Amino acid sequence: MTSRIVVGDVEVAVGHWIGGEPSGRGSRTFEVMSPIDGRVLGEVSAGGPTEIDQAVAAARGAFPRWASLGAEGRGKVLDRFAQGILDRKAALSAVETADNGSLLIANLKRVVDRAAHNIAFFSKFARQLTHEAMRGDEVDNRVRHEPAGVAALITPWNAPLMLSTWKVGPALASGNTVVLKPPEWAPLSCSLLAEIAAAAGVPPGVLNVVQGVGAEAGQALIEHPNVDRISFTGSIPTGRRVAGAAATRVTPVSLELGGKSPFLVFADADLDGAATTVAAQFHNAGQVCLAGTRVLVAASIEAEFRQRVLKAAGSYVVGDPRQRGIRVGPLIHPRQFDRVAAFVRRARDAGAVALLGGAPHELGGLYYQPTILGNVKQDAEVVQNEVFGPVLTWQTFESDAEAIDLANGTSYGLAAVVYTRDARRAEAVAAGLVAGTVWVNCYFVRDLEVPFGGSRQSGIGREGGMYSFDFFCDIKNVAVKRDSFEKLGAAQSDG
Numbered sequence: 001m002t003s004r005i006v007v008g009d010v011e012v013a014v015g016h017w018i019g020g021e022p023s024g025r026g027s028r029t030f031e032v033m034s035p036i037d038g039r040v041l042g043e044v045s046a047g048g049p050t051e052i053d054q055a056v057a058a059a060r061g062a063f064p065r066w067a068s069l070g071a072e073g074r075g076k077v078l079d080r081f082a083q084g085i086l087d088r089k090a091a092l093s094a095v096e097t098a099d100n101g102s103l104l105i106a107n108l109k110r111v112v113d114r115a116a117h118n119i120a121f122f123s124k125f126a127r128q129l130t131h132e133a134m135r136g137d138e139v140d141n142r143v144r145h146e147p148a149g150v151a152a153l154i155t156p157w158n159a160p161l162m163l164s165t166w167k168v169g170p171a172l173a174s175g176n177t178v179v180l181k182p183p184e185w186a187p188l189s190c191s192l193l194a195e196i197a198a199a200a201g202v203p204p205g206v207l208n209v210v211q212g213v214g215a216e217a218g219q220a221l222i223e224h225p226n227v228d229r230i231s232f233t234g235s236i237p238t239g240r241r242v243a244g245a246a247a248t249r250v251t252p253v254s255l256e257l258g259g260k261s262p263f264l265v266f267a268d269a270d271l272d273g274a275a276t277t278v279a280a281q282f283h284n285a286g287q288v289c290l291a292g293t294r295v296l297v298a299a300s301i302e303a304e305f306r307q308r309v310l311k312a313a314g315s316y317v318v319g320d321p322r323q324r325g326i327r328v329g330p331l332i333h334p335r336q337f338d339r340v341a342a343f344v345r346r347a348r349d350a351g352a353v354a355l356l357g358g359a360p361h362e363l364g365g366l367y368y369q370p371t372i373l374g375n376v377k378q379d380a381e382v383v384q385n386e387v388f389g390p391v392l393t394w395q396t397f398e399s400d401a402e403a404i405d406l407a408n409g410t411s412y413g414l415a416a417v418v419y420t421r422d423a424r425r426a427e428a429v430a431a432g433l434v435a436g437t438v439w440v441n442c443y444f445v446r447d448l449e450v451p452f453g454g455s456r457q458s459g460i461g462r463e464g465g466m467y468s469f470d471f472f473c474d475i476k477n478v479a480v481k482r483d484s485f486e487k488l489g490a491a492q493s494d495g
């Protein structure tokens, strides 16, 4: 039975990576389809409790040695891993595009670099980490970050390579070993990642990848008794399950969930800059958790701003994500396509007006038109719930207070975008927004040292820089009685 498939001219192992080796495909598989043209790319192994158990055992076995290498020892290996990712840029980009429909040019120009940086950054960060010292009245405290053990990492399909490395980097750099469960709609780049890690000298068992569907492999992983951390990125309903399983075993969990982020444009804003950025919300066909999907515009400039947005969005050509000039590729899967189309249909039935798009694209397949829906009320389903497609809503406000009320008026709190030329207004509005990240006059800038995560239903916890290390480590305070060694030493020499 073939254990590799060929995507374009890239060979990808379709088994799991457990203990540094790819497994054979096995008899239980799931089909992987390319959203570009519906072509079946191949059959990938469908893991379950047995494979998860093997992977956790391999990770547990590798943990003591990996942890004892220290940040320097691990850093040498992780830097080679990061370089290995860069060396396979063309392969990773082509496979990710074929698998999830993301733009090839974006993968070549940004995503793979970022994936490598996710590993290299945390490798360096770990080496620079010192034990924080806190002087008390009687004792000297030293705060140590000890690796927790085996980290279970679960990622979604919209950006598997980026999001997996964002978790793998800090988990490994801080001395944990990993079991990664990639998304079943786009599992292939994580298989390449495991192969690159093995070639770079990441020791067997340190990074394990178990392929499979969420309800089987994912569920077995979050319920496994020998897992010390669970870091999950995905939808809110799955997040609830993950949180439930983590609660049962009191396993620390980090949840990065859905978003319905507001995009506020004040009357004093750079309207061209804001319009270009509104159009950028159609990147990855809108399948971006952070996207500012609720455009809130000052009523006094609404008509003018709308013209500029429609002009900017006009340059977003829909089509095959491998071709130059294309800005919006397909949705990932027929189920996602139906979900997006149904959202828009229901919204229009309820009175929403399509200012842009509003229907499947004439190309057919999984291509959907970039869409902006006006005439929507704050309590409308399409305003309140994440669509996860190229669909924005359009509302107006009369005052800063109303803008903040509308922005905060959902159960999400992942991010927000604010466009204004007034620094004081920006500060006040940012302070009033419920969001893990507020971008002012910019969007999607994510420095790796800053905290990242969501408020309300958008998640629990923060990752990034020290926040990742706080999560992936057991934090231990060592309190040493002041001067006790000198006294003890003196007592010994007296005796």
Ligand code: NAD
Binding pocket: 154, 155, 156, 157, 158, 163, 181, 182, 183, 184, 212, 213, 214, 215, 217, 218, 219, 220, 222, 233, 234, 235, 236, 237, 238, 239, 241, 242, 256, 257, 258, 259, 288, 289, 290, 386, 388, 414, 454, 458, 459
């Ligand atoms: P999903 O919740 O369906 O799946 C995410 C992952 O969880 C997949 O690997 C899946 O196999 C796994 N899974 C499914 N059921 C499971 C179970 N019972 N136990 C354990 N694992 C299980 O989400 P999705 O549709 O793949 O991704 C889209 C969602 O992810 C959107 O809501 C989006 O906003 C969110 N997302 C959030 C962020 C963030 O950083 N906050 C980033 C990207 C995507």
